Amino acid sequence: KAGVTQTPRYLIKTRGQQVTLSCSPISGHRSVSWYQQTPGQGLQFLFEYFSETQRNKGNFPGRFSGRQFSNSRSEMNVSTLELGDSALYLCASSSRDGMNTEAFFGQGTRLTVV
Amino acid sequence: AQSVSQHNHHVILSEAASLELGCNYSYGGTVNLFWYVQYPGQHLQLLLKYFSGDPLVKGIKGFEAEFIKSKFSFNLRKPSVQWSDTAEYFCAVNARAAGNKLTFGGGTRVLVKP
Numbered sequence: 001k002a003g004v005t006q007t008p009r010y011l012i013k014t015r016g017q018q019v020t021l022s023c024s025p026i027s028g029h030r031s032v033s034w035y036q037q038t039p040g041q042g043l044q045f046l047f048e049y050f051s052e053t054q055r056n057k058g059n060f061p062g063r064f065s066g067r068q069f070s071n072s073r074s075e076m077n078v079s080t081l082e083l084g085d086s087a088l089y090l091c092a093s094s095s096r097d098g099m100n101t102e103a104f105f106g107q108g109t110r111l112t113v114v
Numbered sequence: 115a116q117s118v119s120q121h122n123h124h125v126i127l128s129e130a131a132s133l134e135l136g137c138n139y140s141y142g143g144t145v146n147l148f149w150y151v152q153y154p155g156q157h158l159q160l161l162l163k164y165f166s167g168d169p170l171v172k173g174i175k176g177f178e179a180e181f182i183k184s185k186f187s188f189n190l191r192k193p194s195v196q197w198s199d200t201a202e203y204f205c206a207v208n209a210r211a212a213g214n215k216l217t218f219g220g221g222t223r224v225l226v227k228p
Contacts, residue, residue, distance in 0.1 A: 031214045043204065043218040056215045090158065094214045100146065100165040103216060105158040 002027065004093050004106035012112045018079040021109045025072050025093030031055075032074040033103060034066060037088040046089075049074055081113045116141035118207050120219035127195055128227050135190040135222050137205030146208040147188040148216070149179055153201045161203070164188065175199070197228045 005024040013019050025032050033056075034046040045058040049068035066076045072093075078085055088110050092103035121136035139145065149161040162173025169181040179190045188205060205219040 033214055033216070035216075035218075042220045043216075045215050045217065048213050048215055050213060055213045058215075092158075092214075092216075101214065102148065102160055102163050103214060104160075105150075107157045 004091055004104050006089075006091050006106035006109050008109060009107065010110045010112075012114060013081050014114055015081055015083060017081050018077065019081060019111060021076045021078075021089055021091075021111070023074045023076070023091030023093075023106060025074070025091075026095070026104055029093035029095045029104075030072055031094040031101075032068055032072065033092045033094070034074070034076050035090040035092065036060075037090055037108070038086075043090070046076070078111075083113050086111060086113045116145075116207055116209055116212075116217045118205055118217050118219040120203075120205055120222050122222045123220065124223045124225070126225045126227065129197055130194050131226075133190075133192045133195045133199070133224065135203055135205075135224075137188045137190065137219055139186050139188070139205075139207045139217075141186075141207060141209055144210045146210060147179075147181060148206040148208070149173065149177070149188070149190050150204045150206060150218075151201045152204065152221075158204070161190070195224075195226045197226050200224060200226045 007022045031050045033048040037043045048056040052068045063079045068074045088108045090108045091106045094101045094103050118139045147164040150158045151161050164171045164181045172178045203222045206216045
């Protein structure tokens with residue numbers, strides 16, 4: 001069974017640009033969550049999508065957005081990039097709706113904003 | 115809002131020493147508890163999980179954790195570490211009312227000297 005796949009693995013963008021990251025969950029999983037990992041702030045929850053609906057949202061500005069498609073694949077978009085957005089962005093998929101389930105993480109997309 | 119704290123940021127041990135990492139969370143409702151590990155250059159992997167039942171849970175690679183509800187704690191233990199246990203360890207909590215949103219502790223970097 002293939003794991004969670006994130007593309008691209010590495011990305012370099014310039015301040016002010018926008019970026020889209022992609023996540024393919026494990027087959028059959030309907031929940032996709034996104035996290036930002038930085039040395040200073042650790043792992044922080046961005047948002048969760050379940051059956052194409054955003055179910056949870058973390059404390060990030062509106063520049064961070066996401067969506068989920070009918071095949072459960074998800075994309076995350078960051079507009080007007082800032083230097084502080086440089087981070088490892090992790091996607092996790094879960095098979096159920098939060099009851100006694102675990103999250104499986106992808107390798108992440110390393111975003112560098114210059 | 116829930117929060118998770120890990121007591122140690124860095125731990126240095128010699129091989130065969132015992133390891134215990136502390137984790138406390140604050141949340142008044144029912145939670146699921148996890149320990150994840152991130153080996154150098156690899157993605158987050160689940161070590162063990164607690165949903166309900168026996169508060170002493172066993173995970174992979176000889177790790178175990180004990181849930182003490184009265185102390186809101188979920189401490190990770192391993193009786194005898196190996197050099198290959200060098201990694202960063204994250205405690206995480208999922209409030210069952212919050213879908214699949216995970217709140218992570220700050221992580222503990224463990225270095226095992228051969």
